[in-house]
Amino acid sequence: MSDLIIKTQGLEMRYRTELMETLALNQVDLEIRQGEFVSIMGPSGCGKSTLLNILGMLDQPTAGKYFFEGKDIAGLKEQQRAKLRKQRVGFVFQSFNLIDELSVFENVELPLLYQGRSASERKAQVHKILERMGIDHRADHYPQQLSGGQQQRVAVARATVGEPSVIFADEPTGNLDSVHGDEVMNLLSELNRAGTTIVMVTHSTHDAAFSQRSLRLFDGKVIGESQNRLEEVQS
């Protein structure tokens, strides 16, 4: 299939400590198409986040193949991966990970800075996305001055401002109450409808229901897959 955006074959991740070796990922094969919203589920320690970090090119697998947009990632240097990250990928984290010393505007502006966009373009783009997320009026505030939900919206804004083809979300609602959590999930769904591929790690079936497809991970292995009917959840 030509619209495959992510494809892995026999992905493995081993952690060695002095005492033992842990196999965090074991022969993971998966395919994600352009425009999909996929959730990865499983209990803590099953390797969800490890998988997400590899897919997001923050980590390198110890074995196996990973193709991003058809390109073999294993052979790339850190610098090339950094370049791919800043152009094609966005991240949303459970703990928001905003830089405390930068204002909302400056946090959201960061990816555009790394992409080397001009000042006027950046300004327009950041305001556009903040408006869309409904936090334009908070542009000059610092992260600590915002509620958790607002912070995560800023994080989503930051993840999307560079117009990435994939957003990787790691427990995006983990630190939020259910009202704010649903707000964030709706934002992600909206982005997905607009064409952005979304890969989300979660242990919440509620959140997973927003996705089209759920992968179940256990002890580093994909043990199952299910289709969700998005329409039902939203109604």
Next chain:
Amino acid sequence: MMFRNYLKVSWRHLLAGKANSVISISGLAVGVASAILIALYIQDELSYDQFHEKKDRIARIVERIDHSGEIKAALTSLPVGPQFLSDYPEVENFVRFMSMGSTLTIKVEDRIFREDRFIRTDSTLFEVFDFKLLQGDPKAALAGPNQVVLSKTLAEKFFGNTTEAMGQTISIGTGKYTVTGVIEDGNRPSDIDYQAFTSLSTLPPQAQQTLNGDWFRLVCQTYLLFKQPVDQLDFDHQLADFTERIIKPFVATFGASSTADFKLQPLEGLHFDNSREYDTPKGNLSYLYIFGLLGLFILVIATINFVNLALSQSVKRAKEVGVRKALGAGQSQLRNQFLGESVLIVFLAMIIGLGLVEVLIPTFNETTGKHFSFSNLFSVEMILTLVLILLLTALMAGLYPAVVLSKFQSSAILRGSLPKIGRYGNLRRVLMVVQLTFSILMIIGTLAIQSQMRFLQDKDLGFDQDQIIVLNVPQDTAVFNHLSSFKDRILSHTEFVGISGSQGIPGSNVGELMFRIEQEAEMLDKSIKFIAADEDFFEILGLELLEGRLFSRDIQSDQQQAFIINETAAQSFGWSNPIGKRIQWGLQGNGQAANDGKVIGVVEDFHFASLHNPMEPLVILFNPNFSLLFSIKIAGGNIRSGLEVLEEEWQAYAGNHPLEYTFLDERVQTQYQSEKTLLQIFGYFALISILIAGLGLFALTSYTVEQRLKEFSVRKILGADLKDLGLLLGKEFAWLIGIASLISVPLAAWGISSWLDDFSYRIDLPWLSFVLALVLIAVVTLLAMAYHVVRLARTNPARILRDE
């Protein structure tokens, strides 16, 4: 734009950790200020006479004569310069300098000034050296006899302004001179230290003729200007040839076995040549190295604080790193960000440091005797030095944190698990050991120099120096012509207990003369230190007569035929019964001696020269009619009234000649001026480094406590009290101090021994200083630690564990 983003983050981090930022930036600022001052000093010392355009072609020629006793002088005889010019085609020109004496009486109309640093020189001065003539014609200004070129300051002092000065007449001593030029003040560092130049041709023809015929009379410094840059080795054979051709035939005329040879000293490095007698004050290269090390030490100590700060902040910065990486920042981009940040902070510290320099320059000038101003910082060399300091410090301070931070694994950080900085604990320990080592070295150094200085001050020099005023008696005053009546006037006052006239005194340059002394078979020519004095000299200085008798005014023959020597002279001449041994002086060309006499007494050794030198033989001549100095002993507690009476008596004789006096004890102390300067500079900078290191220790303990907060809290819940926590923390610091001592003590011992070797009279290695230094460092560490332990003991451990 990205840069602005970095700037914002750096700045907000600085604001967030105010206490730490203040510690590390102020420490860095003080460190940078110290380094700048030291750099100024070193640069100044290194730039002596480097401003002359022809410096590569200029060399000083010096003469060594061996006339039964070697003199390696910075001087030559008068005819050396002209002879080299006429004999060797590679020599383009020469210029000679002959001091006119230490204090001169200058008459300008009816006003009288006492000045020094007047130098007789050749008219070629301006062709060889780059001293700027502000008024007058460089070719003509010193071409004829009785011409003087005044420095700008003197011209203004004498005549109000420089143009007014031209063509005026002043008298120097008994001679009259016309002002034919005004020269820039000697503000640039130069060994040619002048207030005025007079034409060498002013010397009376008779004197010129005598001097020009004598290759052994060392009277002037001679500089040669070569056509090409000089290769010393190449020119060596010319020097040998000169001795062969000129000196040998000259020595043959009086049938002695004496010899003289010559050495060329290129202008470069000349300022640090201390090997010659009768030289102008020179620099001390090893002190420059010491100062350079001091500057580096302080900079490193301050930089280490900064590195520690950066590392303690790295936990907080880890998240930023993770996010930036996830957003696509490469490792090199992050490294540059953190390096840039450190450049920025060091730059900030440097600006503050420059402000400090501005404030400290007057004190620094006073300590070093230099004349720096803030504008000295804007020379090309200094700006380069500043940039070098900036980059070096920024690199030292920023490189490691930059590498560590940029390597953080973003995947882990972003999951919320902070990187274990504990891994860098060993590095912190190493850095702290370095800080402690440097601090200990500097404290030991300061204390050791101080011990040696106290030893020098307290050492019994073998003569009395308290309550003695030393009065200059210029030959052109009426006092000089009425020595004994002046003495009587002084003795008539109850304020004074005694007075003695002499031609030398301990603490000043004691002269050296050619003597001929009795040996088993024959008389031997020997150059020996001497003092000419009257009969009261021994009592005033409290010198002890070991055998024989002192001079007597009643014995007419004493003036030509009596000598008193010191113990060392008796020993070194091999005289077991010195009384009655023959001594001659005033040797003449025909081999005859003008004065021929016998040893009448032996005095106990006293330190007429500084304690840098071993005790040397000394001959004391009896000459009550030639006193250039009066040593006047004041009755206890009467110094102020004594000086008033002295002033009155002086005026009665000398009119408006100003009274010039010093105290003997101060005069003796000036011999150790360069050590005193060293001590002061060392002391100041040691203090600064302890302060900076102390601040660093404080910050570091705070960090250590913070890192181990959970461990401490658990221990506390399990029953540990203040003492246990203190011990726990103290043990670690004790180790570090121990290692630092192991490194610093041998280093200090080695450095101090080599420094002490410069003195003939020195203390043993001052182990007490070592102990004191270690105790001091331990106390500072303990204080830094105690604060945090007490604070720790007061916190509620449950609260900390709940937060985890």
